Amino acid sequence: MGDQGGEGAYAQAGVSIDRGNRWVEAIKPLARMTxxxxxxxxxxxxxxxxxxxxxxxxxxxxxxxxxxVGTKLLVARWAKKFDGLGIDLVAMCANDIAVMGADPLFFLDYFATGRLEIEESLPVMEGLVKGCQEANMALLGGETAEMPGLYAPGDFDLAGFCVGIADREKIIDGKTIRPGDAVYGIASSGIHSNGFSLARRVLLEGEKVAPQSPVPFEPETTWGDLLVTPTRIYVSLMAGIREVLSVGAFVHITGGGLTENIPRILPEGTSVRVRTGSWPVPPIFSYIQEKGSIDLEEMLRVFNMGVGLVVIVPGREETALTSYLASQNERYWKIGEVVAGGGEVIYAG
Structure with a gap:
């Protein structure tokens, strides 16, 4: 059968099997690095x-x-910086299973685009490999789909899936949390991968910031670099904490901020009181709040506000926790405590 009925016709429709095969061959050596x-x-x-x-x-x-990674994809395209997206994707998945006490094992990715441009897409995969290495996960497989008509030229989407392993009796699910337990916050690296629809509206559409323009509160950094800063991967930090003390809960602060994520692990009859002045809020969040005229309540429900991971421990473990965090040169703060309540976050000045 002639080529006109195979690759030629399909390629004319916008999907190239040959290009897909070249892509697989390009990422195989990258995957082996994990x-x-x-x-x-x-x-x-x-x-x-x-x-x-x-x-x-x-x-x-x-x-x-x-x-x-949500609409951070659009920010990366605006900044023309794609290498951090793979790290973001791994972080969003691996952190979520690590907070439950799991050791990550392997990762799968889904990459969908209108047209596969290998040179432009490869930095995404290189970031994915870096993320997998940091989380000690194997990049075991994935799916790459060209879907002309569904995605415009230059558009793409990412999704990730990971699997880890844990001892059943050591799953961290918050059941041991009691009133009086201490609540600590661990620093984020920035916005991470949530809240970008609001950040884009305020910064890109409202303030018209440009990728190469210096950030007013951090002149040595451009807006492009600041906004695509990768999400922190907390896997090794959580594993280290688990080795030296008994943890009531870890909380990965993603969409919904502190307000919506902390209640996900609270047992019945408990709440968490958070002191809003107990940690330094990074200037990017204050800038978005000011320029967007957004009240603090909404900011705390959308962004991580500088706290990417929350650790809840009984009082007897506070010294062990703070000693370990200090030994790892972590930026951390005691941001509140567990109190009796109905499963919500209570903010106090």
């Missing part, structure tokens, strides 16, 4: 195969998570 024990087969087959080391766990359970 190799770790347990991989049986990886990218290129119908499915990735992984054999966990179940012997390390008395009652092993698998923990899974999936997420995307």
């Amino acid at each position: 190799d770790r024990s347990g991989i049986v087969s990886g990218i290129g087959g119908f499915g990735g195969v992984f054999r966990p080391d179940f012997a390390r766990y008395s009652d092993p359970v698998l923990v899974s998570g999936t997420d995307g």
Whole structure:
């Protein structure tokens, strides 16, 4: 059969099988950089195969998570900086399973675009590899889809899926939280990957900031660099904390901010009182709040406000926690405490 009925016709419709094959060959060596024990087969087959080391766990359970990076994709395209998006994607997925006490094992990605441009898309995958290396996960497989007509030229979307492992009895689900427990905040690296629809409206549409323009409150940094700063991956930090003390809960502060995320792990009859002046809010959030005329209540419900991870511990573990965080040169603050209540965050000045 002639080529006109195969690659030629399909390519004319906007999908190139040959380009897809070149893409797979380009990312195979990148994926191999994430190799770790347990991989049986990886990218290129119908499915990735992984054999966990179940012997390390008395009652092993698998923990899974999936997420995307939201409209930060549009900011990356505006800034023409794509390498951080892969790190963002890994962070959003890996942090979510690590807060439950899981050790990440492997990662799968989904990359959809109107037309696959290998040179432009490769930095995304390079960032994905960096993220997987930091989270100690194998990039086991994924899906790349060209969908002309659904995505405009230059547009693409990302989604990720990860699997980890934990001892069933060591799952961290907040059940041991009690009134009087201490609540600590760990610094974020910036906006992370949530709230960008509002940030874009205020900064890109309202203030008309340009990617190469200096940031007023940080003149040595451009707006492009500041806004695409990758989300922190807290996996190794949480693993280290788990090794030295008993944790009531970890909370990954994503969409919904402190207001919506902390209640997800609170047992019945408890709330958390957060002192809003107990940590320094990074200037980017204050700038967005001022320029967008946004009240503090909404800011706390949209953005992480400088706190990317919350750790809740009983009082007897506070010294162990702060000593460990100091040994890791972490920026942290005691931001509140657990109180009796109905499962909400109560803000106090």
